[in-house]
Amino acid sequence: MKDRFRRYVAHNLGLKLISLGLAVGLWLAVAREPVAEVAVEVPIEFQNIPADLEINSERVPSAQIRLRGPERLVHRVRSADVYASINLAGVKPGERTFDLAAQQVHQPAGMEVVQVIPSEVRITFDQRLRRQVPVQPRVIGTFAEGRAIDRIVVDPPNITISGPRKQVEAVEAAITDPIDVSGTMERGTFVRHAYVSDPMVQVTNPAPVRITVIMKNVLGGSGK
Numbered sequence: 001m002k003d004r005f006r007r008y009v010a011h012n013l014g015l016k017l018i019s020l021g022l023a024v025g026l027w028l029a030v031a032r033e034p035v036a037e038v039a040v041e042v043p044i045e046f047q048n049i050p051a052d053l054e055i056n057s058e059r060v061p062s063a064q065i066r067l068r069g070p071e072r073l074v075h076r077v078r079s080a081d082v083y084a085s086i087n088l089a090g091v092k093p094g095e096r097t098f099d100l101a102a103q104q105v106h107q108p109a110g111m112e113v114v115q116v117i118p119s120e121v122r123i124t125f126d127q128r129l130r131r132q133v134p135v136q137p138r139v140i141g142t143f144a145e146g147r148a149i150d151r152i153v154v155d156p157p158n159i160t161i162s163g164p165r166k167q168v169e170a171v172e173a174a175i176t177d178p179i180d181v182s183g184t185m186e187r188g189t190f191v192r193h194a195y196v197s198d199p200m201v202q203v204t205n206p207a208p209v210r211i212t213v214i215m216k217n218v219l220g221g222s223g224k
Contacts, residue, residue, distance in 0.1 A: 036074040037114060039066045042082045044100075044121065048089035056126040056164040058199055063100055063118065069111040081108050084116065097122045126164035130204065134158050135194045136173040137211045141182035149181075150216035154209060159194055163201035171196055174203065179211055187214045 044061050063084045067077060084105050086098045098121050102113035135154045143149075159174050174194040181188055191208045 034071040035068060036071040037066060037068045038074045038077050039064055040077060040079050040082050042079055042084060045083050045085040047085050047087050050088070050091060052128050053088075053091060053093065053125050054128045054164040054200075056124040056166065056200065061121050061123070063116055063121075065105055065107070065113060066115040066117075067107055067111045068114045073108065073110050077108060077111065082106065086121065091125055093125050093127050095122060095124050126166055128162060129165040129168040130160060130162040131168060132158040132160050133171055133196075134173045135176060135209050137176045137179055137192075137213075139179045139181055139213060141180040141184075143181070143215070144183060144185055146217055146219035147185060147215045148218045150214045153212040153214070155212075156209065159206075159209070160204040161196055161201050162204050163198070167198050167200045171198065171201055176209060176211065179213065181213050181215075184213060184215055187212060189213075 041062055041064050044063055046055070049055075065082050065084065067074070067082070082105065084100055086100075086104065100116045100119055100121055102116065105113045105116060107113060135157060137152050137154060139149065139152065161168055161171060161174065174196050176192040176194045179190045179192060189210065189212045191210055193206065194203065194209050196203060
């Protein structure tokens, strides 16, 4: 019995006591470490959104996450280290309310989620729609005396837009940046971009539009 005691307990007893002392000291240091809280404003990440759906909202929701943990870790927390996620698999068009809980927050190791504000998020979804709309040139300027616009040639005459069905269906035309034809006597060709004022609607594959403004004589004579 004594031999077993010497072999397993008394052997290297000094080193074992030192290791035990270090372990206890480390535990006490961690246990006494100040605890702090921090609030971070973070984006909400939408996962598994169906390919044919659009979030029908100009404002992308965010959340305030209150975290608690050792003071040394709290001082290192950055917004990029924290985010909340919502799984949109199987969502259909219409309004949906989603819970935001600690289980949906991704935070650094060693930190605890204390509170999520808001606790719920309400989002409207609409079916994604793509369609072509005409390009409407916005012509400005002062015409030369006796001259007026005969016709305007737009190339391409239509562009494709996409977005939530309701918004896309409400768009009548894409408008170009202003085209100043002041002093144009015969014709002028201008390159401009076309845009849609609704921020929820995007121009698919945006590219410059070529607009040719052809003038005519309105005081009689041969015309052009």
